[in-house]
Amino acid sequence: MTQNQRPKVPRRALDGVLLLDKPVGLSSNDALIRAKRLYLAKKAGHTGTLDPLASGLLPLCFGEATKFSQDLLEADKTYEATMRLGIRTTTGDAEGEAIETRDVTCDQAAVEQRLVQFRGDIVQVPPMYSALKRGGKPLYEYARAGQTVEREGRQVTIHALELIACDLPDVTFRVTCSKGTYVRTLAEDIGEALGCGAHLVMLRRTGVGALTLANSVTLDALSDAAQSERDAWLQPVDALLSTFPSVQLDEEATRRFLHGQRLKLTDLAVDDGVLLAAARTRVYGSKGKLLGVAKAADGVLAPERLIVS
Incomplete structure (x- = not known):
């Protein structure tokens, strides 16, 4: 070891599940890397990505728990989301550029009425700004190059969809949906049904399968905690299998x-x-x-x- 080299910190063989409350602005992979470093864990993985724009529940698996992460990839998800009516964007959310503006003439009663048609089995066309691949490339690469690729609609299930607040032009709702549902697309489609368009301005995941934010922890709290306190936040491996x-x-x-x-x-x-x-x-x-x-x-x-x- 040379004088400028730091000694390697030994990694721990750690098994368990961390219910992380991911902040806005951080990718799921970056959140995983930070948590893995804090725990000095040898092996870790997440259970499905959460966009940087979104916050909320990101279950992280350590050690033997990674063997069961696929079960959460298939699980239903619950979100709280806010959409802004009257403006459509290139990405369907606040990260994109506005491409159309329309007057918002609906009221709360009209919003509640339109939500009804989006409950149950519906068909969604995946957005261009998504990681789905065509010809070996993710769709977002085509979108960034100004190209549009034909996408087939696919069926997803909206188990529950309820209005939380209506402060027009902003509408906040809670949705529980099947794997593969794009909440951005749901917001856009609701906006079109209302005749004014919409885009997503806030997304927070509150549930993954049977797991909720109730026992979650933030990266800031983990950073400030001692190692023994961090370990106390870990759930047992079978937390992934409670159903x-x-x-x-x-x-x-x-x-x-x-x-x-x-x-x-x-x-x-x-x-x-x-x-x-x-x-x-x-x-x-x-x-x-x-x-x-x-x-x-x-x-x-x-x-x-x-x-x-």
Whole structure:
């Protein structure tokens, strides 16, 4: 080591889930890098990007928890958003340039009436300023070059959509939606339905699956905390799996499961119907420790992802 080189800080083999309240202006990857550095973690990943314009819940996975991040990528999301009526932008949000201005002639009753048509299954055309790829390039690269690429509409599900505040031209709403929903596009489409256009000026994610902001922490709070306090903010790995039914194995079944063996449901003290209806379950060993996730099908419990002790 030369005189100017700093000694490497040892990284920790850390397992758990951090419910981060991401600030506006920071990319999801930058937020992940900062949190990983604060925790001195060897391995970390996030569970789906949140735009720099957006704030709110960004679950970060450390160590063995990264094996289950895909489950949150598929989960429903809940947002609070504010759209500004009367102005359309190039990006559908406040980061873009205004391309059209129209008078806002609707009232709150008209807004509430239009929200009804956007509940349930709807079709969205993905925005040009998105990471979806065409010809191996993300759409936003075409958009920045002034090109428009044909996109097919795709079905998404709006489970809930409710008005929070209407201070025209600004409208604030809460939405719970399926994977793949663009809230920017939802705001634009609502604006078009109202006849005046709209763009998104605020977006805050408040829920991912069963996870909420209730137990989240900011990067500033983590930076100011001691390492022991930071560790206290970590949720256990199975926080990602709370919606799955669970089964606890005896000592022999635990040994077999950890060797990747399939177990007959009839040999286990579980409700076969519950497991088969859900298909996937979290599995605990004889000492109550999470072993991993399994699939229940055809009368057997088959290991899917195991946790390394």
